[in-house]
Amino acid sequence: AQKVTQAQTEISVVEKEDVTLDCVYETRDTTYYLFWYKQPPSGELVFLIRRNSFDEQNEISGRYSWNFQKSTSSFNFTITASQVVDSAVYFCALSGPRNSGGSNYKLTFGKGTLLTVNP
Amino acid sequence: EAGVAQSPRYKIIEKRQSVAFWCNPISGHATLYWYQQILGQGPKLLIQFQNNGVVDDSQLPKDRFSAERLKGVDSTLKIQPAKLEDSAVYLCASSPFPRGASGANVLTFGAGSRLTVL
Numbered sequence: 609a610q611k612v613t614q615a616q617t618e619i620s621v622v623e624k625e626d627v628t629l630d631c632v633y634e635t636r637d638t639t640y641y642l643f644w645y646k647q648p649p650s651g652e653l654v655f656l657i658r659r660n661s662f663d664e665q666n667e668i669s670g671r672y673s674w675n676f677q678k679s680t681s682s683f684n685f686t687i688t689a690s691q692v693v694d695s696a697v698y699f700c701a702l703s704g705p706r707n708s709g710g711s712n713y714k715l716t717f718g719k720g721t722l723l724t725v726n727p
Numbered sequence: 728e729a730g731v732a733q734s735p736r737y738k739i740i741e742k743r744q745s746v747a748f749w750c751n752p753i754s755g756h757a758t759l760y761w762y763q764q765i766l767g768q769g770p771k772l773l774i775q776f777q778n779n780g781v782v783d784d785s786q787l788p789k790d791r792f793s794a795e796r797l798k799g800v801d802s803t804l805k806i807q808p809a810k811l812e813d814s815a816v817y818l819c820a821s822s823p824f825p826r827g828a829s830g831a832n833v834l835t836f837g838a839g840s841r842l843t844v845l
Contacts, residue, residue, distance in 0.1 A: 653836035699769055717769030
């Protein structure tokens with residue numbers, strides 16, 4: 609069974625602070641995919657990043673960076689110099705490897721972390 | 728590229744009534760998903776279609792929920808009769824799987840349909 613744990617329910621920071629959102633996952637698959645999605649107040653889930661389990665290279669995209677560590681089953685997300693527009697619920701998600709039917713591609717989500725960035 | 732369209736955005740019904748939600752995925756996306764998101768929780772998969780066939784409906788409460796995807800394009804999710812615990816946002820998503828291997832499992836979500844059952 610797959611499981612995603614986001615231990616931080618809510619985080620509140622002041623604009624320009626750095627903030628890290630934690631994600632810990634469990635899976636028996638040797639190949640899997642990890643995702644981060646953002647859900648602003650409008651409700652639409654917005655895709656941020658996907659990582660393959662065999663690629664532990666960390667990634668930076670503008671103010672966003674991701675730290676993937678298989679040894680600790682963690683895929684943490686850092687926002688540098690946070691802005692008010694970053695306020696949203698952030699979800700970490702996990703899917704299995706591709707199979708012929710594609711059913712393993714279903715996403716298992718964590719409960720999300722509500723990030724509030726105050727001016 | 729147009730996104731995933733869902734309607735209605737909001738629906739309020741009494742328990743034991745029925746409701747239907749509609750989803751139009753991104754053009755050309757073979758796979759369509761319906762997720763249920765209860766307040767304060769992450770989305771949970773209800774059903775996954777590939778073209779017009781069901782791939783996974785293991786978490787769909789089949790005694791009251793049904794879904795179809797005629798002609799492999801639009802999809803409808805129905806709840807009959809609704810219970811109080813069905814109050815949630817129903818999210819539709821699509822992905823290009825099986826074509827487009829590099830982005831096959833990147834889901835694009837619609838804005839959701841918020842259901843309140845009184």
